[in-house]
Every structure is written in C-alpha cells, then in structure tokens.
Amino acid sequence: MTNPHSALPNRPQPEPSKVLNVGVSMLTLVPGGMGGSETYARELTRQLAASRTVKATCYVNDGARGFSEGTDEIVVPGLTGGSSTIQRLITLAKGIIKRKSILGLMRPMDVFHVPFTVPLPKPAKEAPFVQTLLDVQHLDLPELFGLADKLYRKIFYEKTARDADAIITISDFAKTSIVNHLGIDPAKIFTAHLGVNAEEFIPNLGQRGNFIMYPARGWKHKNHATLFEAMKLLAVSNPELRLVLTGGALDTLTDVPDNVEVRGLVPLPELRELYRTAACMVFPSLYEGFGLPPLEAMASGCPVASSTAGSLPEIVGEAAVLFDPEDPEAIASAIRTAISRTEELQTLGLQQVQKFTWERCAEVHEQAYRYAFNLRTRNSSTA
Structure with a gap:
C-alpha cells in the first residue's frame, strides 16, 4: 500500500526539526461503547507516545480517565x-457552555486533533485543526x-470537515465518499488504514470447529437478516454447520433460525478463541468504512x-472469498467455498494482515498534522 500523498505536488514541506505539540481532544469518548473507533483512538495514543516528531497531550472526560496510555493526559471535569x-x-x-474554561485548561498546541470527529471544544481560531472522519455513511x-x-452529522461531521485544515479517514473508499459528497479537496484528506x-492473535492452522462466526453489533447495516436467509439454505446443504453471533444489541434481532446461536457480548479471550x-x-455487512474483524480473523x-460492500474489498484483498451481501445464495456459496479453501486462505490471510499496522496508521497521522501546521504557517506568512 502506497501513500497517495507522497506524489502530490505543491504540498507544504515538513520541517523535520520541529516537534509538533498536538492536542488530542477525546471529550466525547465513552469507554467500552464506541467499538472500532475506540480501538483506533487507543492504539493511536500508544503510537503517539513513542513518536519522536509529535508530543501529544490527550484531553478526556471524567469517565475516560486513564484511557490515554503512555501520553500526557488531562481530565476535563464536568463532562x-x-x-x-x-x-x-x-x-x-x-x-x-464551558468552551472558554476548557480551552484555558489546554496547553499551547501546534495542532488540534479530534479522533472522534466532533470538535469539542471548538478549537481556537488560530489552531491548525485536524478532524478524523471515519465515513459518511449517513450520506451513502x-x-x-x-x-x-x-x-x-450535517452540523458536526460535514461542516467540521469543510472547516478542517486536514482530514484523516480510514480507507480510500471513505476518502472517495467524502470527496464525492462534500466536495472537499482530496489533497487535504489522508488515508490512514487501521492496524492489527x-x-x-495466535493463528490456528490445525483442526477447526464445525461452525461459522459473525462478530457485529445488531445494527441494520450489519445485514443479519440476509445472513439468516443464507443460514436457512445451509441448513439444507450443510445441516451440521451452525452460526455463532457475537456483539452488542443482538437482542433486537428477529426470526433467528435454529442453526444460529446468539451469544451477544463476550469477553475478549472468548472472541479470540x-x-x-x-x-x-x-x-x-452492507457498509464498512474499514472493517477490522476480517483482519483479526485472518490473524487467527x-x-x-466477505461482503463486497464499502471498503471491504480494499481491506481483504485476495485473501477472502467475496460475495454480494444482498444475495443469500451467494453468501451460502461463499461460506462453503471459504471452508473448502481453508489452507490457501490461511496463507493469504496471514500475508494480508502484515499490510496493516498501527505504526503505519500513526505515520499518516503525523503527515496530516505536519500538513495542517505547515499550511497554516504558509498562509499566515503570505497574508
């Protein structure tokens, strides 16, 4: 995977000697309740703690105290x-209401970053501003x-994206959607693929169980209903095969077939097993800005x-059997094919996972920070 920004002309060039003080505002964080975006933010703080070019200070609410592993953390009371x-x-x-007092708690910064999309507080006018925008699913x-x-989302996602000096997103699919829907200059959008x-994860290349799994919350776009139709087909062709579901909000699912076991939220060791x-x-899934579970499965x-929707073909590459997520027969067929190609897909999957690291993800963030800082510096010097 190459960085598409490296070949773009007329980008402000970095100043390697300047260590950037970056304020990372995570005041909307709800620990344990934000899924993949929380994983992303946690891993990002770990990487920034080890950076030689960025000095990060993280700002969290009362309920997220201690989240920012390795970085300086300031707790903002009352949120x-x-x-x-x-x-x-x-x-x-x-x-x-508390914007002025919150800004008063914040250290002087070269860049202000919100990894959870919503700018809280609204940054000072003079601060170069970077927004993470995972996707624009509400427009797709x-x-x-x-x-x-x-x-x-129109107010806090779209308007914020247009105001930001740089945007970080998590797939080329998401970047294209942002450009198409919001008309934003692609030069200021940085694709930072998530990592694994x-x-x-300890890969098991030996005997496997007689079940398939789907780790996902019970949201409509996760497409459990069509998967259930596929399971009814598999009940005829592969009656010994069952489906195990994990994730939150699965109590909303209806018409669950007999060959489906709903476990709900499970401890991490159980999920990995x-x-x-x-x-x-x-x-x-009918939509993914990235999609970590397929990579976690490959690592195991x-x-x-995998579905062909959203970013998934970009993420899984040649290491998965792809299917139309709206066709139950295609889903059932892909499951049978994937099982029959176990050894081949294991090899391809372990190779695919190596392309996605949190170190690379953090490197793109540092490029975005530098871009926003230099853009503001250049603009202020020519004003």
Whole structure:
C-alpha cells in the first residue's frame, strides 16, 4: 500500500526539526461503547507516545480517565460523554457552555486533533485543526438514519470537515465518499488504514470447529437478516454447520433460525478463541468504512467470506472469498467455498494482515498534522 500523498505536488514541506505539540481532544469518548473507533483512538495514543516528531497531550472526560496510555493526559471535569444522540447533544451543550474554561485548561498546541470527529471544544481560531472522519455513511445510506442523526452529522461531521485544515479517514473508499459528497479537496484528506496487532492473535492452522462466526453489533447495516436467509439454505446443504453471533444489541434481532446461536457480548479471550476455532468467519455487512474483524480473523488463521460492500474489498484483498451481501445464495456459496479453501486462505490471510499496522496508521497521522501546521504557517506568512 502506497501513500497517495507522497506524489502530490505543491504540498507544504515538513520541517523535520520541529516537534509538533498536538492536542488530542477525546471529550466525547465513552469507554467500552464506541467499538472500532475506540480501538483506533487507543492504539493511536500508544503510537503517539513513542513518536519522536509529535508530543501529544490527550484531553478526556471524567469517565475516560486513564484511557490515554503512555501520553500526557488531562481530565476535563464536568463532562461524561454519551453514546445516544441525546447524550451526545447534552455533552456538546456542556462543552459549548464551558468552551472558554476548557480551552484555558489546554496547553499551547501546534495542532488540534479530534479522533472522534466532533470538535469539542471548538478549537481556537488560530489552531491548525485536524478532524478524523471515519465515513459518511449517513450520506451513502441515508435510509438507515433518522432526522435527528442526519441533522447532527450535517452540523458536526460535514461542516467540521469543510472547516478542517486536514482530514484523516480510514480507507480510500471513505476518502472517495467524502470527496464525492462534500466536495472537499482530496489533497487535504489522508488515508490512514487501521492496524492489527498480529502478535496478539495466535493463528490456528490445525483442526477447526464445525461452525461459522459473525462478530457485529445488531445494527441494520450489519445485514443479519440476509445472513439468516443464507443460514436457512445451509441448513439444507450443510445441516451440521451452525452460526455463532457475537456483539452488542443482538437482542433486537428477529426470526433467528435454529442453526444460529446468539451469544451477544463476550469477553475478549472468548472472541479470540472463536476466531481460532471457527471453520469460517462470514462478514455480510452492507457498509464498512474499514472493517477490522476480517483482519483479526485472518490473524487467527480463520478463513474469511466477505461482503463486497464499502471498503471491504480494499481491506481483504485476495485473501477472502467475496460475495454480494444482498444475495443469500451467494453468501451460502461463499461460506462453503471459504471452508473448502481453508489452507490457501490461511496463507493469504496471514500475508494480508502484515499490510496493516498501527505504526503505519500513526505515520499518516503525523503527515496530516505536519500538513495542517505547515499550511497554516504558509498562509499566515503570505497574508
């Protein structure tokens, strides 16, 4: 994977001798309730702690104290975050009211970064501003969002993206969507693929169980309903095969077939054991800005059957069997094929995982920080 920014002309060039003081504001963080975005932020802080070109200070709310492993952390009192739209709005309202006092707690910074998309507090006008925007799913699949969520994202995602000096996103698919929907200059959008700590997974290249797995929350775009139709087909052709579901909000699922076991949220060791022993991991999602589970499965030696939606073909490459996520027969066929190609997919999967590291992810962040800083510096010098 090459960095598409390296060949772009007219980019402000870095100043290697300048260590950038970066303020990382994570005041909307809800530990344990933000899925992949929380993993991303945690790993980013670990990498920034080891950086020689960035000095990061992380700002968290009361409920996220201790989150910023290895970096300097300042707790902002009076904010708790929240996962629902209403809770988010309450947190934002408090942040707006307390903006002046929050900014007063913050150290002088060369760059202000919000890894959770929403700028809280709104940065000082003179601060170069970097936003992480994981995706614009509300514009790609508007039918899945209510009016309140669309309005929230229009204000805090879209307007913020247009105001930012640089944007970090997590796939070329997401970057293209941002450019197409928001009309933003692609030169200021940096693709930082997420990483996998491959050493934390122990691949099993031996005997595997007689079940498949799908780790995903019970959100509509995760497409459990079509997967259930595929499982009904497999009940006829492969009656011994069952499906294990893990993840939150699975109690909302209906019409669950007899060959499907709903476990819900499980401890991390149990999830990793499922990766190590499943005959296949199926991932029928209708939309992914990135999609970490297929890579985690590959790191565990688990064959993967993956949807062709969103960023998934970009992420899994040739190391998975791809299928149309809206076709139950295609899903069932891909599962059977992935299991039959176990040894081949294991080899390809372990190779694919090596392309995605948190070190590379952090390097792109540092490029984005430097770009935003130098852009502001150049603009102020020519004003």
